[in-house]
Ligand code: GUN
């Protein structure tokens with residue numbers, strides 16, 4: 001068990017959603033505060049002076065002007081795409097066929113899967129990310145590799161075997177039955193073990209037959225507490241393809257809905273080009289959407305309607321979508337979300353951006369009571385940000401009139417150099 005530790009500095013407090021409350025009331029940046037970590041949890045949070053009195057003789061790590069925040073929660077990633085991030089010039093379907101599928105084939109080798117899982121968790125920790133929700137490959141060993149590596153690090157993670165039984169290379173296809181059997185076995189092996197959760201993972205409608213979609217729906221009905229993750233309405237060509245593959249479906253979402261794959265524990269990545277019915281149904285069932293801004297610009301997919309969807313009360317998380325996204329950094333991802341907001345005429349406040357990368361994603365994963373906010377009893381996953389990490393940022397931070405303006409400069413210009421330390425389960429990691 002890690003030693004009790006008091007971290008002091010500037011502390012980000014999450015009091016509510018900055019999409020419901022004025023942003024600077026929902027989140028506060030408190031100077032001279034502290035967070036007390038004990039037994040892998042947050043035992044206390046408050047002014048540093050008070051904590052020092054309440055917890056005498058505890059080791060204090062003084063971060064000074066650094067910002068102590070909840071660890072970042074990346075709600076949609078493909079860890080197997082780590083080595084092909086930033087691959088040039090293709091749009092979604094071509095990008096999958098040219099870069100992604102050949103790389104995912106390599107995960108037939110469990111040794112390769114283990115190597116990339118460790119590399120991926122090293123990289124994300126260095127970027128301040130403490131929880132990810134990941135697609136794996138069709139190979140069960142790709143799930144074992146990520147789960148085992150996360151377990152060894154005491155890390156909270158969600159992952160699932162990506163299921164595909166058509167429109168993928170031969171070596172990357174399972175069947176409706178084997179997808180069901182393998183997913184069930186993996187779920188029984190990992191779900192709820194330590195901090196690990198299993199997500200039922202049909203890749204997207206074009207790569208699953210209606211039989212496989214129904215098998216995934218049946219498995220979810222047997223395990224409704226599990227998350228189900230997939231992709232929805234990312235590119236217009238993809239939507240046309242889905243409609244031709246499912247001629248009786250009312251829309252893209254209906255291809256999931258008709259097979260038992262729509263629900264409150266459903267997580268739908270991208271969700272850019274939604275029809276009115278889709279938007280209404282997603283809100284009605286309380287599903288989670290995941291905004292993947294660097295991916296949506298990098299692959300040329302489109303502009304997510306953050307203001308419209310959050311305004312309608314839809315739960316939204318934020319994600320890198322590694323390796324369709326162009327960065328492992330949730331800071332770069334927040335910057336991209338800001339720019340997409342600008343292109344839609346609805347800029348996001350720094351408090352909204354950092355909330356999306358922490359509590360917003362945690363709520364989208366149904367884990368808002370455990371991670372994503374520095375509250376008493378929550379799990380001790382934190383990122384400590386240096387708000388003057390490069391000369392360019394430091395000179396801008398000097399001019400800032402308040403902490404939000406200072407944080408915004410790091411959001412727009414920062415990367416892993418801004419991450420002073422990452423704490424996972426009360427242990428310092430990077
Ligand atoms: N749609 C189906 N698979 C993928 C994937 O791996 N990445 C992205 N961005 N979209 C997808």
Ligand code: ZN
Pocket residue numbers: 076077078231269321324
């Ligand atoms: Zn994805």
